Amino acid sequence: MSVCKNVLVYSEDRELVLQLLGKGRALADKAGGELYALLLGSGITGAGELFGYGADMVYVVDDPKLAQFGLEPYRAAVLEAAGKASPGFILIGATKRGKELAARVAAALDTGCMTECVRLDIDGEGKLRAERLTYGGSTISTQVSKREPHVATVPARAFEKLEPSPRSGEVIELDVDLPDARVKILETREKGKGDLGLENAPVIVSAGRGFKEQGDLRLLEELAEALGAKMGCTRPVAADLGWMDEWIGISGRKVAPKLYVACGISGTIQHAAGIRDSQIIVSINSSETANIHDMSDYSIVGDIYTVLPALTKAIKEKVG
Ligand SMILES: Cc1cc2nc3c(=O)[nH]c(=O)nc-3n(C[C@H](O)[C@H](O)[C@H](O)COP(=O)(O)OP(=O)(O)OC[C@H]3O[C@@H](n4cnc5c(N)ncnc54)[C@H](O)[C@@H]3O)c2cc1C
Numbered sequence: 001m002s003v004c005k006n007v008l009v010y011s012e013d014r015e016l017v018l019q020l021l022g023k024g025r026a027l028a029d030k031a032g033g034e035l036y037a038l039l040l041g042s043g044i045t046g047a048g049e050l051f052g053y054g055a056d057m058v059y060v061v062d063d064p065k066l067a068q069f070g071l072e073p074y075r076a077a078v079l080e081a082a083g084k085a086s087p088g089f090i091l092i093g094a095t096k097r098g099k100e101l102a103a104r105v106a107a108a109l110d111t112g113c114m115t116e117c118v119r120l121d122i123d124g125e126g127k128l129r130a131e132r133l134t135y136g137g138s139t140i141s142t143q144v145s146k147r148e149p150h151v152a153t154v155p156a157r158a159f160e161k162l163e164p165s166p167r168s169g170e171v172i173e174l175d176v177d178l179p180d181a182r183v184k185i186l187e188t189r190e191k192g193k194g195d196l197g198l199e200n201a202p203v204i205v206s207a208g209r210g211f212k213e214q215g216d217l218r219l220l221e222e223l224a225e226a227l228g229a230k231m232g233c234t235r236p237v238a239a240d241l242g243w244m245d246e247w248i249g250i251s252g253r254k255v256a257p258k259l260y261v262a263c264g265i266s267g268t269i270q271h272a273a274g275i276r277d278s279q280i281i282v283s284i285n286s287s288e289t290a291n292i293h294d295m296s297d298y299s300i301v302g303d304i305y306t307v308l309p310a311l312t313k314a315i316k317e318k319v320g
Pocket residue numbers: 207208209210211233234235236237247248249250251252253263264265266267268270271274284285286287290302303304305
């Protein structure tokens with residue numbers, strides 16, 4: 001059986017912290033340990049709300065050095081908290097920063113790190129057992145962490161947060177001698193037009209290399225306007241052709257709209273990984289054998305240059 005029974009959770013994303021607490025509570029109860037949350041930053045507020053979501057104890061490291069993300073001070077703070085909580089299990093939100101951090105924390109603790117875990121349980125030997133999405137989410141692998149503390153990263157929405165309840169606990173401020181970050185952030189800027197709010201969009205119409213010229217994207221714009229949709233694209237359209245700023249897929253945005261309309265997109269595994277959670281996928285592709293059709297609820301085998309104007313016209317007529 002696991003010697004260390006406590007669970008420590010951390011993410012810089014508060015919503016994800018609540019989801020980690022939901023899972024962490026179940027793991028701590030099963031192991032017979034306590035659930036610790038860790039908050040890092042400068043000017044931290046609202047630590048107490050975490051008790052209602054399952055935490056027994058909240059560690060806070062509030063330091064100007066943590067105002068912006070830097071691997072070295074963040075890693076030091078997590079290690080300090082881990083030293084105090086003696087966790088058998090450490091769950092870290094699988095954001096970009098969380099993934100960078102988790103690997104380094106695990107290395108410093110001389111243990112492994114299971115990434116992108118969508119299911120977690122403690123097996124009969126007290127080890128952490130995880131189901132992970134692999135190959136861009138097309139398969140699920142089951143892994144068991146051998147060494148304590150078991151470290152896992154967890155993506156957003158993998159677990160539910162608990163309904164808040166009137167619980168209380170202890171907030172403990174940790175005084176950590178933090179190292180300086182080795183990377184200096186010279187400037188931060190708000191995202192401009194690239195931030196399309198794709199993640200929360202209920203309807204997305206998306207362009208692939210089936211579009212021959214940038215100007216042809218007006219066909220997509222017209223459809224987007226008729227549907228009240230956001231526009232997305234595949235990686236080559238953004239990264240190679242530079243027609244849009246951001247793309248959807250394993251290395252881009254992950255989306256979960258009610259309706260995703262894929263226009264001139266082949267449906268490679270890398271793109272599919274980003275749209276898998278869409279409720280309804282409609283594909284328009286001139287090739288009958290394009291992979292996108294296999295994952296679509298509705299397939300139109302046809303030329304986007306004729307289908308898109310017809311579709312837009314029909315929607316406009318319907319909507320009035
Ligand atoms: C490490 C790595 C990470 C990657 N990450 C991503 C990612 O996050 N997101 C992503 O999208 N890609 C990603 N890629 C790229 C990915 O492998 C594919 O190259 C890309 O998804 C293909 O984009 P596409 O469907 O637009 O183009 P293509 O594969 O070229 O497909 C174009 C499609 O358009 C159809 N078509 C052509 N003309 C018409 C027409 N007139 N009417 C209708 N259909 C037409 C064709 O039949 C074809 O199916 C990644 C690759 C690597 C190596």
